[in-house]
Amino acid sequence: MALETDGSSFSLRTRxxxxxxxxxxxxxxxxxxxxxxxxxxxxxxxIPTFTDEKELERGKPIPSELLKAIEGSRFSVVIxxxxxxxxxxxxxxxxxxxxxxKKMGQTIFPVFFDVDPTEVRxxxxxxxxxxxxxxxxxxxxLEKVKTWRAALTKVANISGWVIPKGQESEYINAIVEKVxxxxxxxxxxxxxxxxxSRVWEVYSDLKIGLTDVRVIGIDGTAGIGKTTxxxxxxxxxxxxxEGSSFLHSVREESKVHGLAYLQERLLCDILMQxxxxxxxxxxxxxxxxRWLFNKKVLLVLDDVDSLEQSKSLACMRDCCGPGSRIxxxxxxxxxxxxxxxxxxxxxxxxxxxxxxxLFSLECFRSECPPEGYREMSNxxxxxxxxxxxxIKFLGSSxxxxxxxxxxxxxxxxxxxxxxxxLRIFQISFDSLQETEKEIFLHIACFFNGEDQDRxxxxxxYLNLYxxxxxxxxxxxxxxxxxxxxxxxxxxxxxxxxKEITFRESPKSPWERRRLWLxxxxxxxxxxxxxxxxxxxxxxxxxVQKEVHWNPEAFSKMHHLVLLKIHNxxxxxxxxxxxxxxxxxxxxxxxxxxxxxxxxxxELVELRMCHSNIKLLWKGVKHLGKLRFxxxxxxxxxxxxxxxxxxxxxxxxxxxxxxxxxxxxxxVGVLKRLILLNLKDCTxxxxxxxxxxxxxxxxxxxxxxxxxxxxxxxxxDMKQLRELHLSGTAVVDLPSSIKHLTGLTxxxxxxxxxxxxxxxxxxxxxxxxxxxxxxxxxxAKDDSEILPARKRSIWLLAEEFLKSTGRxxxxxxx
Numbered sequence: 001m002a003l004e005t006d007g008s009s010f011s012l013r014t015r016x017x018x019x020x021x022x023x024x025x026x027x028x029x030x031x032x033x034x035x036x037x038x039x040x041x042x043x044x045x046x047i048p049t050f051t052d053e054k055e056l057e058r059g060k061p062i063p064s065e066l067l068k069a070i071e072g073s074r075f076s077v078v079i080x081x082x083x084x085x086x087x088x089x090x091x092x093x094x095x096x097x098x099x100x101x102k103k104m105g106q107t108i109f110p111v112f113f114d115v116d117p118t119e120v121r122x123x124x125x126x127x128x129x130x131x132x133x134x135x136x137x138x139x140x141x142l143e144k145v146k147t148w149r150a151a152l153t154k155v156a157n158i159s160g161w162v163i164p165k166g167q168e169s170e171y172i173n174a175i176v177e178k179v180x181x182x183x184x185x186x187x188x189x190x191x192x193x194x195x196x197s198r199v200w201e202v203y204s205d206l207k208i209g210l211t212d213v214r215v216i217g218i219d220g221t222a223g224i225g226k227t228t229x230x231x232x233x234x235x236x237x238x239x240x241x242e243g244s245s246f247l248h249s250v251r252e253e254s255k256v257h258g259l260a261y262l263q264e265r266l267l268c269d270i271l272m273q274x275x276x277x278x279x280x281x282x283x284x285x286x287x288x289x290r291w292l293f294n295k296k297v298l299l300v301l302d303d304v305d306s307l308e309q310s311k312s313l314a315c316m317r318d319c320c321g322p323g324s325r326i327x328x329x330x331x332x333x334x335x336x337x338x339x340x341x342x343x344x345x346x347x348x349x350x351x352x353x354x355x356x357x358l359f360s361l362e363c364f365r366s367e368c369p370p371e372g373y374r375e376m377s378n379x380x381x382x383x384x385x386x387x388x389x390x391i392k393f394l395g396s397s398x399x400x401x402x403x404x405x406x407x408x409x410x411x412x413x414x415x416x417x418x419x420x421x422l423r424i425f426q427i428s429f430d431s432l433q434e435t436e437k438e439i440f441l442h443i444a445c446f447f448n449g450e451d452q453d454r455x456x457x458x459x460x461y462l463n464l465y466x467x468x469x470x471x472x473x474x475x476x477x478x479x480x481x482x483x484x485x486x487x488x489x490x491x492x493x494x495x496x497x498k499e500i501t502f503r504e505s506p507k508s509p510w511e512r513r514r515l516w517l518x519x520x521x522x523x524x525x526x527x528x529x530x531x532x533x534x535x536x537x538x539x540x541x542x543v544q545k546e547v548h549w550n551p552e553a554f555s556k557m558h559h560l561v562l563l564k565i566h567n568x569x570x571x572x573x574x575x576x577x578x579x580x581x582x583x584x585x586x587x588x589x590x591x592x593x594x595x596x597x598x599x600x601x602e603l604v605e606l607r608m609c610h611s612n613i614k615l616l617w618k619g620v621k622h623l624g625k626l627r628f629x630x631x632x633x634x635x636x637x638x639x640x641x642x643x644x645x646x647x648x649x650x651x652x653x654x655x656x657x658x659x660x661x662x663x664x665x666x667v668g669v670l671k672r673l674i675l676l677n678l679k680d681c682t683x684x685x686x687x688x689x690x691x692x693x694x695x696x697x698x699x700x701x702x703x704x705x706x707x708x709x710x711x712x713x714x715x716d717m718k719q720l721r722e723l724h725l726s727g728t729a730v731v732d733l734p735s736s737i738k739h740l741t742g743l744t745x746x747x748x749x750x751x752x753x754x755x756x757x758x759x760x761x762x763x764x765x766x767x768x769x770x771x772x773x774x775x776x777x778x779a780k781d782d783s784e785i786l787p788a789r790k791r792s793i794w795l796l797a798e799e800f801l802k803s804t805g806r807x808x809x810x811x812x813x
Contacts, residue, residue: 020074020075021042023077026083026084034113040354042176067096070097073106075106077183078109080156085805086129109161110160114165159295176436180234182197194350211322213321213326214342215317216328216340217328218330219345221338223425226329230329234298240298245265245298246267248271252567255634262312263281263312270295281312285312292320292348299326334472349490356368359381359394376403387492394596430758432476435465439464440479443487445536446536451486516537518541539565541566544588549572551573560580561581562581563585577600585608593616600622614637632655632677633655637659639664640667649673652667652676663686675696675698678701679703697723709731710733723740726749729751730760735760737758738763746764747771
């Protein structure tokens with residue numbers, strides 16, 4: 001395999017090689033005791049190997065057919081021996097091999113047979129003597145000798161096997177296995193769809209050729225192709241390094257064998273030695289530093305999931321020599337950030353065309369499905385949503401199956417998650433803490449595609465600490481956030497979450513913690529049974545539907561904390577709500593009030609927009625945890641309940657409740673209330689006489705066309721930022737408006753009865769936006785309706801605000 005790029009395109013071209021291996025050797029040193037057994041072992045393994053045992057006379061040029069053999073070989077195994085350096089033929093071969101490595105990406109495996117690598121690298125010992133003679137013989141062409149020296153140094157810097165004389169047989173199998181392993185991974189590239197662009201992304205980040213040490217992460221969900229991409233990068237470019245190691249499945253291998261075992265493998269790979277023994281990881285770290293600090297190495301750590309693994313396996317930049325590159329594949333982005341990697345590559349899912357091609361290769365051994373299978377192939381490939389591992393599994397499952405078998409399999413996929421795919425994803429799930437698992441399952445079952453801020457609100461009400469938990473899911477590639485702040489979970493990851501929930505009790509929905517399927521919910525709310533398992537019910541129907549739930553359905557659900565329902569009409573009413581409920585969201589709630597025996601002591605949020613509620617409850621309810629209530633557009637609502645036992649309430653939103661007449665006096669003393677929205681409550685006439693809400697930031701009465709007088713403001717209302725009174729019937733503003741020292745926006749537009757403004761308005765230092773257009777009585781030049789004094793006050797207000805650089809919207813009508 002070789003790299004081809006012209007700056008605008010990239011490909012891993014697979015040459016049509018004549019041989020897999022070219023053997024370069026000095027016959028008199030190695031022919032009988034090493035070369036022939038090695039050649040036999042390679043050919044017996046099915047590896048096409050070139051070896052030439054003819055001897056040329058001294059000084060004769062290397063034959064052209066030998067040069068072609070070198071050019072046509074994928075790998076070269078160079079066997080250095082004591083007399084290798086004395087042969088100009090061997091040295092010409094070596095120079096050609098180095099040239100092919102540079103131009104065609106050929107991989108070189110050096111073997112040091114009965115000779116020390118330093119003698120080769122620095123031309124000492126027998127190599128020193130040989131080159132003294134070469135310089136004499138080739139004194140007219142010393143450039144040639146210089147080329148030989150450079151080739152020896154370059155190849156001797158590559159990690160290889162050091163074989164003492166008499167131990168040849170012990171190393172032959174290791175050499176053959178190394179070549180065979182590399183060949184096996186390279187041949188896989190032929191069936192890898194879309195690999196070129198993905199490898200190019202990683203190659204660009206690696207910046208091979210620079211002398212710094214770079215660490216690159218490949219991060220993504222299970223089955224996205226992280227390991228495959230790293231493997232192809234490794235096989236394509238490891239020949240440019242002095243040593244290399246690919247450690248597969250670090251997470252699993254470290255559990256089974258320990259980190260010291262992986263340290264041994266790393267050093268054996270890079271140093272090309274056998275039987276390196278490490279007895280504890282601390283010693284292993286020191287050995288790695290000692291042996292690799294001056295080597296240019298390529299290291300791939302696959303499926304890493306902890307900092308300890310990374311640091312124990314040479315992931316620190318000071319462990320390796322200049323020009324080294326380290327690639328880490330992981331499902332944990334946070335780990336990569338802690339390691340301060342130089343770049344993170346996140347593979348994209350396969351396109352629909354790529355997915356179909358990969359599926360066809362796996363299922364039909366061709367790039368396109370045969371006639372009669374295309375539509376079903378598209379359906380199966382689409383099920384995997386671009387995940388290569390899932391596509392390959394599905395393809396292999398349907399290999400050589402009949403059309404009826406295909407149809408049956410497609411039907412099965414609609415209701416059953418293949419366990420083989422489930423196991424792949426569950427590794428990430430099992431690594432989560434308990435609260436993180438709860439967050440994951442809530443999002444998978446209920447909130448995929450929802451606004452992140454809204455989901456975090458709900459999960460926070462359930463005491464699940466979502467601010468950190470959602471970040472962990474993102475870091476572990478189980479979740480992402482779109483540009484418009486929507487949570488997005490890969491469909492197969494989401495299906496895994498639903499499958500985990502379903503397997504809590506496959507045959508009995510009463511024993512599952514989460515319910516979201518209409519059939520399951522109808523069953524448990526019709527055939528009521530005692531249950532302590534059910535904690536959350538979410539039913540979001542696309543169109544309104546009448547249901548026949550038992551009125552006492554919720555009376556047996558003692559641990560229900562989340563109830564979210566949309567488009568459901570109750571035929572038989574409702575007598576109970578569980579007292580443990582923390583979040584109720586029922587859009588279009590069909591009843592006139594909440595169940596009378598409901599004691600919402602745990603309730604944090606109540607949302608019932610577009611409901612039929614007339615009165616939420618009678619008397620006083622203990623609402624010690626209630627923070628949010630929204631009944632907007634509930635047009636039957638007549639008055640708000642008594643909130644005197646709701647000290648934590650932060651938001652009240654009754655916008656569009658057109659029959660609301662009265663806001664209870666208790667609202668005026670809610671110390672933690674931040675928002676009070678009564679917009680377009682067109683029947684509203686009664687408000688608290690005084691507002692003493694020290695946390696209130698937004699008071700909206702816009703469109704309350706019957707409100708003639710607004711409440712007095714207490715001294716402690718310094719937090720109020722926005723006061724919206726547009727479209728009200730107010731005649732004047734209370735002088736206590738002077739206490740609103742934090743007010744930045746005052747909207748009085750279309751207050752057609754407004755006669756004047758108190759002088760305190762002019763002294764509100766924080767006011768930046770004053771909206772007063774459409775106040776016809778305030779602006780009219782009629783002395784009987786608006787005396788000159790009033791006119792001058794208005795002009796003073798306008799001029800004052802302009803002089804302070806504040807925004808003024810005025811259209812005097």
